[in-house]
Amino acid sequence: MLKVDGVSTHIGKIKILHEIYFQVEKGQIVSIIGANGAGKSTLLNTLAGLYRPTSGTITLENDVISGYPANKVVEKGLSLVPEGRQIFSNLTVKENLLLGMFSKYYKEKKLAEENLTKILDMFPSLKKHLKNLGGNLSGGEQQMLAIGRGLMSNPKIILLDEPSMGLAPKIVYEILDTLMIIKEDLGTMVILVEQNVKAALKVCDQAYVIDQGRIIINGTRDEISSNPQVISAYLGIKSAGA
Amino acid sequence: MSKLEKVLYGNRLKPFLFLVGLILMLPFVVKSSYIFTILILIGIYSIVTLGLCLLIGYAGQISLGHAAFFGIGAYTSGVLTTSFQLSPWLALVIGMVTTFFIAYLIGIPILKLKGHFLALATLGINIIFYILILGLNQLTGGAAGLIGIPSLSLFGLPLTDKLFFYFFVWTAALLVLLLSLNIVRSHVGRVLRSIHDSEIATETLGVKVENYKVAIFALSAAFASLAGSMYAHYITFVAPPTFYITKSILFLIMVMVGGAGSVWGAILGTTVIMFLNEIIRFVGHTYFGISGEVEIVVYGLIIILIMMFLPKGLMHVISKPIQKLKQKKKVKIKSHKDMISQKGV
Numbered sequence: 413m414l415k416v417d418g419v420s421t422h423i424g425k426i427k428i429l430h431e432i433y434f435q436v437e438k439g440q441i442v443s444i445i446g447a448n449g450a451g452k453s454t455l456l457n458t459l460a461g462l463y464r465p466t467s468g469t470i471t472l473e474n475d476v477i478s479g480y481p482a483n484k485v486v487e488k489g490l491s492l493v494p495e496g497r498q499i500f501s502n503l504t505v506k507e508n509l510l511l512g513m514f515s516k517y518y519k520e521k522k523l524a525e526e527n528l529t530k531i532l533d534m535f536p537s538l539k540k541h542l543k544n545l546g547g548n549l550s551g552g553e554q555q556m557l558a559i560g561r562g563l564m565s566n567p568k569i570i571l572l573d574e575p576s577m578g579l580a581p582k583i584v585y586e587i588l589d590t591l592m593i594i595k596e597d598l599g600t601m602v603i604l605v606e607q608n609v610k611a612a613l614k615v616c617d618q619a620y621v622i623d624q625g626r627i628i629i630n631g632t633r634d635e636i637s638s639n640p641q642v643i644s645a646y647l648g649i650k651s652a653g654a
Numbered sequence: 655m656s657k658l659e660k661v662l663y664g665n666r667l668k669p670f671l672f673l674v675g676l677i678l679m680l681p682f683v684v685k686s687s688y689i690f691t692i693l694i695l696i697g698i699y700s701i702v703t704l705g706l707c708l709l710i711g712y713a714g715q716i717s718l719g720h721a722a723f724f725g726i727g728a729y730t731s732g733v734l735t736t737s738f739q740l741s742p743w744l745a746l747v748i749g750m751v752t753t754f755f756i757a758y759l760i761g762i763p764i765l766k767l768k769g770h771f772l773a774l775a776t777l778g779i780n781i782i783f784y785i786l787i788l789g790l791n792q793l794t795g796g797a798a799g800l801i802g803i804p805s806l807s808l809f810g811l812p813l814t815d816k817l818f819f820y821f822f823v824w825t826a827a828l829l830v831l832l833l834s835l836n837i838v839r840s841h842v843g844r845v846l847r848s849i850h851d852s853e854i855a856t857e858t859l860g861v862k863v864e865n866y867k868v869a870i871f872a873l874s875a876a877f878a879s880l881a882g883s884m885y886a887h888y889i890t891f892v893a894p895p896t897f898y899i900t901k902s903i904l905f906l907i908m909v910m911v912g913g914a915g916s917v918w919g920a921i922l923g924t925t926v927i928m929f930l931n932e933i934i935r936f937v938g939h940t941y942f943g944i945s946g947e948v949e950i951v952v953y954g955l956i957i958i959l960i961m962m963f964l965p966k967g968l969m970h971v972i973s974k975p976i977q978k979l980k981q982k983k984k985v986k987i988k989s990h991k992d993m994i995s996q997k998g999v
């Protein structure tokens with residue numbers, strides 16, 4: 413379980429996140445939705461240790477991970493697939509994946525090979541590109557690679573920042589299918605940040621709406637899907653009154 | 655053989671042997687002592703640019719201050735062997751170790767900066783160093799420089815002999831090249847390249863990005879220091895202008911011209927720029943009657959042209975047709991095999 417308890421984040425002197433509370437239970441996909449500039453990426457980056465929260469605590473299973481730098485947080489089992497994929501374009505696909513196991517690579521070469529096989533079974537389209545440079549893959553393949561890389565460290569929870577960005581609907585659905593596999597086969601918790609609310613609500617168990625650094629609505633998928641505010645503001649359907 | 659393969663893996667053996675052959679052959683061909691001096695300087699500067707190439711091309715960090723580290727080596731050797739009568743070899747090692755630690759300590763704060771800011775900070779280091787060697791004239795001889803630095807000798811061979819020094823310098827350069835090639839291929843090299851592509855992603859994968867950046871910065875500084883010591887013992891005289899920011903920029907141009915993406919590019923770029931340097935001086939002097947630092951103007955032009963037309967440097971231009979040829983060969987072999995297997999069926 414991941415528990416976020418009253419987390420605030422400042423960037424410079426500006427308070428971007430205001431006392432965020434939420435949690436992810438084992439075996440859940442939790443979706444965080446919100447407009448541009450709402451603070452979604454800031455939240456994920458704070459969870460991953462790229463920003464240090466100015467108040468509150470983040471707990472993963474029994475470890476308090478808030479305050480750790482990013483490279484420690486991943487060792488504790490939280491993996492971030494950052495916004496814009498951030499593939500290593502000058503490294504081969506295989507090298508990209510192996511770096512995903514950086515924290516364990518030296519000690520457990522055999523495990524690395526095992527994980528590589530496991531990930532490639534999950535993303536067969538990467539298999540034929542193993543020796544190609546990451547930068548030469550298509551957008552969809554790059555996203556798969558980014559997710560695969562994030563899974564290489566066997567995380568307890570994986571955070572995805574707008575995986576559907578710039579991808580065709582068909583590819584978006586492929587990615588959503590993958591998330592279900594991650595949840596069901598690997599038992600990994602997932603936090604999915606999306607502007608594509610429709611897509612996010614297809615796979616998540618629980619959703620939170622964030623606006624100007626505050627969580628303004630939360631509920632199960634069905635509650636959120638039928639919430640009139642969400643429908644008018646995020647699903648693009650004008651409410652009757654307007 | 656397996657040991658050799660470990661160090662000179664894959665397709666690196668051939669170009670390496672080619673370079674060794676070239677180095678061994680040149681003394682028989684080159685009779686002009688003037689050109690021989692240039693060849694020695696190319697060897698010395700290549701040691702600097704190899705380190706710089708790891709820093710710029712692989713880790714993606716810029717330095718406009720490597721002339722300072724080159725200078726720390728040169729002055730450590732100069733001062734310790736003249737004023738303190740230390741063994742040149744000991745002085746050389748002390749220079750490298752000192753430079754490594756100085757660069758490490760400086761690197762911790764300044765490598766937090768990115769892009770232009772890092773460029774400016776390293777430029778600042780170079781200027782500070784320049785002012786220090788001018789100011790500490792009791793120790794460094796100030797603007798007049800330091801004279802009477804002893805030459806090196808190795809196993810009783812006086813390296814005052816140009817030929818011996820030539821082989822000595824190039825042996826060192828080849829060792830630095832070997833080390834660099836192996837760093838690039840190792841896990842460390844992979845991490846450096848990933849830092850180049852995305853620092854954030856690398857960090858979130860569990861890499862202490864800062865440590866890697868600082869370590870490669872310090873290592874490249876130590877290479878520069880080694881080269882600086884050799885320079886001091888070869889020229890036997892050091893003075894501040896040699897270590898000003900123009901030299902740092904020159905090192906940078908060498909790396910860019912050769913192509914920062916490949917360690918071979920460092921040696922190629924150094925060679926091209928050193929000869930170009932002489933040509934410019936010669937042409938400028940004989941045909942235009944200009945003396946002084948005309949080459950700086952031409953360098954400015956070169957940077958612009960390289961950035962516009964050859965952003966990946968000369969090495970990229972050279973290696974492309976070679977790779978194509980190899981691919982053609984492979985295809986040929988493959989189709990041949992296919993034919994054979996078809997006949998078999």
Ligand SMILES: Nc1ncnc2c1ncn2[C@@H]1O[C@H](COP(=O)(O)OP(=O)(O)OP(=O)(O)O)[C@@H](O)[C@H]1O
Nearest residue numbers: 423428446447448449450451452453454455495607
């Ligand atoms: N480095 C920064 N410096 C200053 N302000 C920042 C910085 N990063 C983010 N912000 C501000 O924080 C707020 C939240 O940004 P964030 O990137 O988290 O939004 P987001 O919800 O991920 O948006 P998007 O959907 O566009 O990715 C914005 O107002 C943004 O301007």
Ligand SMILES: [Mg+2]
Nearest residue numbers: 452453454495
């Ligand atoms: Mg964002």
